[in-house]
Amino acid sequence: MKGAGNFVIWLDVTDLQNWHGEFTxxxxxxxxxxxxxxxxxxEFFSFDGSEFNRVKRGTLSLIAKNPPPVATQSARGxxxxxxxxxxxxxxxxxxxxxxxxxxxxxxLALRAWAMxxxxxxxxxxxxxxxxxxxxxxxxxxxGASWSSSSLRAIPLANVQEITIVSxxxxxxPRLFPHFFGPGFADYYSGxxxxxxxxxxxxxxxxxxxxxxxxxxxxxxxxxAPPIDVIRLGDDGAxxxxxSAPLKPEQGINREFVLCxxxxxxxxxxxxxxxxxxxxxxxxxxxxxxxIVGREGWLTADLQYRINNDPVLQQNVRWIRSxxxxxxxxxxxxxxxxxxPSHYExxxxxxxxxxxxxxxxxxxxxxxxxxxxxxxxxxxxxxxVHGTLQIVVDLVxxxxxxxxxEAKIKKHYRGxxxxxxxxxxxxxxxxxxxxxx
Amino acid sequence: MSRKNAPRFLSLATYPTxxxxxxxxxxxxxxxxxxxxxxxxxxxASMSNEAGYPPDERGELDVVASxxxxxxxxSFPAAEAILLARGLEKETxxxxxxxxxxxxxxxxxxxxxxxxxxxxxxxxVREHAPNAKIINSTHNQEAVLLERMLETTPHSxxxxxxxxxxxxxxxxxxxxSFAVSHEDFQYLDNLGAKxxxxxxxxxxxxxxxxxxxxxxxxxxxxxxxxxxxxFVGSLHKPNIDGFVSLISSSLAAIRPGHAVVVAGGxxxxxxxxxxxxxxxxxxxxxxxxxxxxxxxxxxLGAWLDGASLIVLPILSGAGTNLKTAEALLSGKRILxxxxxxxxxxxxxxxxxxxxxxxxxxxxRQIERLLSLPEQLFPPVVDVTWDTNIPIVVETAKxxxxxxxxxxxxxxxxxxxxx
Numbered sequence: 001m002k003g004a005g006n007f008v009i010w011l012d013v014t015d016l017q018n019w020h021g022e023f024t025x026x027x028x029x030x031x032x033x034x035x036x037x038x039x040x041x042x043e044f045f046s047f048d049g050s051e052f053n054r055v056k057r058g059t060l061s062l063i064a065k066n067p068p069p070v071a072t073q074s075a076r077g078x079x080x081x082x083x084x085x086x087x088x089x090x091x092x093x094x095x096x097x098x099x100x101x102x103x104x105x106x107x108l109a110l111r112a113w114a115m116x117x118x119x120x121x122x123x124x125x126x127x128x129x130x131x132x133x134x135x136x137x138x139x140x141x142x143g144a145s146w147s148s149s150s151l152r153a154i155p156l157a158n159v160q161e162i163t164i165v166s167x168x169x170x171x172x173p174r175l176f177p178h179f180f181g182p183g184f185a186d187y188y189s190g191x192x193x194x195x196x197x198x199x200x201x202x203x204x205x206x207x208x209x210x211x212x213x214x215x216x217x218x219x220x221x222x223x224a225p226p227i228d229v230i231r232l233g234d235d236g237a238x239x240x241x242x243s244a245p246l247k248p249e250q251g252i253n254r255e256f257v258l259c260x261x262x263x264x265x266x267x268x269x270x271x272x273x274x275x276x277x278x279x280x281x282x283x284x285x286x287x288x289x290x291i292v293g294r295e296g297w298l299t300a301d302l303q304y305r306i307n308n309d310p311v312l313q314q315n316v317r318w319i320r321s322x323x324x325x326x327x328x329x330x331x332x333x334x335x336x337x338x339x340p341s342h343y344e345x346x347x348x349x350x351x352x353x354x355x356x357x358x359x360x361x362x363x364x365x366x367x368x369x370x371x372x373x374x375x376x377x378x379x380x381x382x383x384v385h386g387t388l389q390i391v392v393d394l395v396x397x398x399x400x401x402x403x404x405e406a407k408i409k410k411h412y413r414g415x416x417x418x419x420x421x422x423x424x425x426x427x428x429x430x431x432x433x434x435x436x
Numbered sequence: 437m438s439r440k441n442a443p444r445f446l447s448l449a450t451y452p453t454x455x456x457x458x459x460x461x462x463x464x465x466x467x468x469x470x471x472x473x474x475x476x477x478x479x480x481a482s483m484s485n486e487a488g489y490p491p492d493e494r495g496e497l498d499v500v501a502s503x504x505x506x507x508x509x510x511s512f513p514a515a516e517a518i519l520l521a522r523g524l525e526k527e528t529x530x531x532x533x534x535x536x537x538x539x540x541x542x543x544x545x546x547x548x549x550x551x552x553x554x555x556x557x558x559x560x561v562r563e564h565a566p567n568a569k570i571i572n573s574t575h576n577q578e579a580v581l582l583e584r585m586l587e588t589t590p591h592s593x594x595x596x597x598x599x600x601x602x603x604x605x606x607x608x609x610x611x612x613s614f615a616v617s618h619e620d621f622q623y624l625d626n627l628g629a630k631x632x633x634x635x636x637x638x639x640x641x642x643x644x645x646x647x648x649x650x651x652x653x654x655x656x657x658x659x660x661x662x663x664x665x666x667f668v669g670s671l672h673k674p675n676i677d678g679f680v681s682l683i684s685s686s687l688a689a690i691r692p693g694h695a696v697v698v699a700g701g702x703x704x705x706x707x708x709x710x711x712x713x714x715x716x717x718x719x720x721x722x723x724x725x726x727x728x729x730x731x732x733x734x735x736l737g738a739w740l741d742g743a744s745l746i747v748l749p750i751l752s753g754a755g756t757n758l759k760t761a762e763a764l765l766s767g768k769r770i771l772x773x774x775x776x777x778x779x780x781x782x783x784x785x786x787x788x789x790x791x792x793x794x795x796x797x798x799x800r801q802i803e804r805l806l807s808l809p810e811q812l813f814p815p816v817v818d819v820t821w822d823t824n825i826p827i828v829v830e831t832a833k834x835x836x837x838x839x840x841x842x843x844x845x846x847x848x849x850x851x852x853x854x
Contacts (some may be wrong), residue, residue: 050657128662149660150792152660152692153660154692154693155660155662155691155692155693155694156660156662156693158662174719185719186718186719186722187719187722187723188719188720189716189718189719190719190720190723190724191723193719193720193723194692194723196691197688197691197692198691219716220512220688220720221686221688221689222688227730
């Protein structure tokens with residue numbers, strides 16, 4: 001959309017440029033939004049650490065990428081690089097040779113002049129980031145702008161009267177610093193303060209996150225901009241429903257319970273491992289537990305446990321990476337799903353599970369109850385015995401499980417990414433028009 | 437009079453002054469310079485801790501404290517000057533070295549930088565320079581400052597009392613006391629000092645290293661800073677406390693692209709105290725404050741040159757601050773507390789100066805002033821050492837040893853050391 005005066009809406013795609021593998025979480029939101037816009041409506045940009053660059057649509061892949069090949073240089077490239085080095089060496093040697101005929105004081109003066117010239121260039125160039133933005137434009141930061149510093153660098157672009165819309169996924173690092181590595185909580189807090197100070201509008205994905213953002217603003221004595229709650233799409237895995245689901249090869253040879261999400265401490269996979277271990281210790285038959293998620297952080301102990309505990313080796317499968325066709329097969333063929341996360345900004349796997357009509361045993365903190373209300377059973381995220389009871393009950397009691405599935409089918413109203421895009425677009429348009 | 441017959445001036449301090457870096461060294465150096473301009477042959481001696489000053493910053497007359505004293509200082513750095521003085525109380529190699537210095541120079545004027553060394557060296561002065569005029573060169577209200585620094589430390593009250601006694605003794609014994617500010621002038625007067633001369637601190641014009649300017653811009657760019665307020669503060673409790681109270685607690689007011697840069701030894705301590713006061717506020721601190729630590733002179737000039745605003749968040753402490761003089765000489769806008777302008781009162785109403793003592797308001801003022809268009813004001817040159825040194829020169833001339841009518845040196849005018 002271009003408003004009065006031909007102002008442009010720009011989307012920060014730095015994340016997508018730097019991402020490899022399946023788009024998950026934050027990156028998926030950016031990709032799903034970007035895919036549904038046209039060149040006339042939204043331009044893309046990225047930040048390379050020193051300047052903002054327009055990104056041509058054709059150069060950006062908005063579908064999942066395979067891991068990059070190991071960086072290689074062609075033979076031609078290698079020989080050109082060697083030649084370049086040789087030329088520089090000859091140039092420097094020649095320069096030294098010529099300078100050696102001059103008095104030492106002249107040599108020093110020349111060196112100082114060269115340094116000062118460079119310093120003058122530096123002074124002009126530094127403290128400013130080049131950008132394609134002009135006054136009246138709207139900039140959208142929907143990804144992990146804290147890692148690329150793209151939002152942080154905006155004041156250095158020195159463009160007045162731009163509108164900034166930021167998507168805040170959650171305040172978890174601020175609330176639970178122990179779920180992240182040393183220093184990240186402080187870094188994220190600093191970033192969020194800047195989001196509050198720079199953004200004209202904030203989008204977030206749950207009422208719970210909205211409350212967390214407002215509490216943070218209040219703590220800092222900052223006035224928060226308007227915050228719109230939008231619902232993320234949960235038909236991500238179903239985008240593969242155009243192609244046939246495909247069974248993964250990771251030895252899934254019996255009934256299974258599915259849990260989807262990055263293997264990080266916050267997702268609370270330790271609870272699931274404890275539940276399964278307790279069941280087996282007490283001779284209670286349990287299905288296979290299939291975990292789908294890339295390796296995250298602060299889970300070295302858990303990974304060691306999964307890989308080395310003979311009980312878990314027999315009863316847990318961890319699939320690190322899974323294309324959509326296989327994920328779709330897993331959702332369709334599981335008994336039920338589980339999501340015992342300690343805290344969420346939204347909880348997309350719960351919504352995905354329900355979109356497949358599958359019961360999800362979920363924890364009840366933060367945003368999770370907003371997704372399915374009373375359609376699913378909830379557990380205390382620290383309660384191993386209580387969780388085991390519910391799992392056993394629903395695994396054994398097919399009738400009960402089927403009744404819940406029917407209830408989900410009847411009453412659950414998911415959100416497609418098209419729906420989600422429309423909500424985001426309405427918010428963005430409103431912010432852009434207001435400013436224009 | 438030939439240089440050979442010139443009267444002799446000796447300064448005694450707890451730090452060498454061969455290469456003046458911090459405020460105390462610069463002041464001592466300036467006083468020596470004043471006596472030199474008055475025609476004296478001048479010397480500087482010191483008793484200092486080896487750890488603080490590398491060998492190339494020491495001259496022949498700079499005595500190094502013993503390993504035992506150095507160890508005591510490591511475990512109690514706040515009492516460094518007191519511990520150095522204690523090392524001179526008994527017949528130690530350090531005391532013998534000072535004795536040799538006094539014997540060799542036989543000074544006509546001895547300037548004690550601070551009260552620490554007077555008591556332990558009094559008997560040596562009586563022995564080797566009985567007619568010497570004594571200068572009490574004060575930099576601060578030392579006992580008051582030490583009391584604040586030590587607060588609840590065990591044995592602190594005894595140490596503070598001892599220092600107070602030393603301050604009083606020197607004030608009463610000195611022929612002249614130099615005060616840095618009107619407030620210190622009053623303090624010395626209350627102690628009973630005979631003759632007090634107001635000699636405010638000054639500074640040298642900063643040297644701007646162009647390569648350093650390039651480095652500072654790189655650093656700012658790496659931190660995404662377009663404009664910054666600069667605070668230059670040494671590792672001195674009032675610098676730390678003031679910054680933490682006025683700035684650390686309300687950083688949310690400072691917008692992205694703006695920051696506060698802290699140069700000098702106070703930076704790491706400010707960072708530490710902010711973190712221990714409020715762990716959850718630290719995220720904001722690390723985004724809005726750049727801590728440089730101690731900075732070389734050339735680099736400091738570049739940071740001053742590039743700043744849009746100089747902040748002086750000083751809420752306590754006596755003496756005057758060289759940083760206030762630096763701020764006035766820089767030509768930049770200044771945001772300061774009333775206390776930071778002690779000794780510089782006549783510039784408080786200058787258009788470049790905004791005064792603020794309210795913690796809730798200080799950071800908002802930083803943001804407001806950083807958001808204004810850049811403006812350079814005429815540098816205040818009155819604050820340089822060159823402007824103030826004539827005060828010392830005149831004082832030096834007044835202390836010139838007189839001759840009797842038959843040409844013999846007469847000490848009739850001199851007050852023998854008590």
